[in-house]
Amino acid sequence: MDTLLAVPSAHPGGLDAGMGMHFGHCDVFTLVEIENDQVKSVTTLDNPPHEHGGCLAPVQMLAGKGVKALLAGGMGFRPLMAFNQVGIHVFYAGQLPTVGEGVKAFLAGQLPEFSQEHTCHGGN
Amino acid sequence: MNTPTQTVLLVSSDVSSLADALAPFKEAGFTLHIEATLDAALPLMHPATPPALVLIDARQNMDGAALRQAVMRVLSRCALTWISAVTSISAVAFHDAMEGLGMLPPLPTTPNKKDGEALLSALQRFQPKN
Numbered sequence: 249m250d251t252l253l254a255v256p257s258a259h260p261g262g263l264d265a266g267m268g269m270h271f272g273h274c275d276v277f278t279l280v281e282i283e284n285d286q287v288k289s290v291t292t293l294d295n296p297p298h299e300h301g302g303c304l305a306p307v308q309m310l311a312g313k314g315v316k317a318l319l320a321g322g323m324g325f326r327p328l329m330a331f332n333q334v335g336i337h338v339f340y341a342g343q344l345p346t347v348g349e350g351v352k353a354f355l356a357g358q359l360p361e362f363s364q365e366h367t368c369h370g371g372n
Numbered sequence: 373m374n375t376p377t378q379t380v381l382l383v384s385s386d387v388s389s390l391a392d393a394l395a396p397f398k399e400a401g402f403t404l405h406i407e408a409t410l411d412a413a414l415p416l417m418h419p420a421t422p423p424a425l426v427l428i429d430a431r432q433n434m435d436g437a438a439l440r441q442a443v444m445r446v447l448s449r450c451a452l453t454w455i456s457a458v459t460s461i462s463a464v465a466f467h468d469a470m471e472g473l474g475m476l477p478p479l480p481t482t483p484n485k486k487d488g489e490a491l492l493s494a495l496q497r498f499q500p501k502n
Contacts, residue, residue, distance in 0.1 A: 303474050304452065304498070324472025325444060329451035333419045367472055 253280040253354060254293075254315045254336075255347045261292035263348035267341065268295075269321035272303045277310065278347045285355055303327040311336060319350045319359065325367045338362035377421050381453075382406045383413045384429030390458065393479055393488035397425075400492060410442055417450035425495055426450075430459040431481050436469030443473050454495055458483060 254277045256268030261276035268274025274295050281289040293313065296305040307327055310318065311334040318331060321342030331338050339359035341350040353359050380397050384390060385408040394404060402424065407413035410428070417423060426446055430439045443455055456476040459466065466478055476494045479487050 324474060326447050326451055326472065326474040329447045333451050 249285050249355075250283050251316045252314050253282055253351065254278070254310050254313075254318045255280065255341075255350055256295070256318075256320060257292070257347050261347070263287075263290055263346070263351065265347050267319070267321055267344060267347060267350055269342060271318070271320045271323045272306065272327065277306070279313065279315070280347075280351050282355070287351065304330055307331055307334060307336075317354070319354060320362055323362070323367060325364065328362060328364070328367055340366050342366070377403075377423055379403045379405055379423040380425045380427060381413055381416060381423040382427045382429070383410050384408070384427075384458070386429065386431070390427075390429070390479075390483060392485045393458075393483035393491070395485055396488040396492045410445060414445065414449055417446065417453065419450050419452065422450045422453035424454065424499065425476070425491075426453050426455045427479075428455065428457045430457045430461075434459070436461050436465050440469050440473070443470065443475065447473065454498060456491055456494075 256271040256274035257276050257278045258266035258268055259275040261278040265278060276295055277293045279291045279293055280287055296309060303324060303326060307330040315336055317337045317339065319339050319341035328338060339354060340362045341353065341359050344350045344353060378401060380402045382404060387406055398404060405416065428442055439457055439459065446455055454476050456478055458479045458481065460481050476491060479491060
């Protein structure tokens with residue numbers, strides 16, 4: 249599998265950082281380039297300032313960087329739909345403590361797709 | 373990247389009572405498109421060319437739960453648009469009912485030009501800068 253994976257992270261980001269449990273409010277995104285099911289490179293990207301209704305800013309930013317998959321512990325219905333519509337697959341990783349653990353579970357195919365039931369307000 | 377069009381899509385069967393609030397959008401160069409029902413409006417929402425704003429008139433028989441369902445139908449089709457509503461729901465109830473949907477502030481049931489200007493200003497904060 250070759251892909252570019254984004255993981256909402258606590259400062260300073262990287263594989264040892266804590267997961268940012270709500271993508272819109274995370275400190276940084278850790279970007280993990282995956283090639284042949286292996287981690288090829290790890291970089292970080294600052295999260296744009298968040299204000300109410302502004303969850304689309306990181307969606308647009310990550311799509312512009314070529315991200316194809318995202319791990320998240322929480323997000324609203326709107327950004328979930330937006331990620332889906334720009335071609336970024338979102339996986340639920342809310343139970344994992346670090347970015348590295350999340351990436352490991354992703355590579356092992358252990359993460360479920362982030363569904364409407366995982367969204368803030370339960371999506372209903 | 374999908375860029376919003378300069379279109380306001382109004383879902384209402386009572387357009388005349390909203391004319392004052394919509395005037396600022398016309399003055400700012402937005403094109404207004406009106407449909408009486410959400411069912412009629414949904415096919416006009418394309419993810420590749422999302423309207424800048426979808427304004428849902430929720431004054432008649434639409435409580436917080438019904439409005440939330442309507443907004444979710446819009447987002448399921450076109451999440452890159454911005455959405456507001458004309459509603460009598462209180463500010464607190466609106467905030468609670470719309471959690472996670474990224475709504476713009478609502479308009480009151482008899483909105484005037486200043487209400488429209490405030491909504492336009494909120495929308496423009498999120499529009500791409502050219």
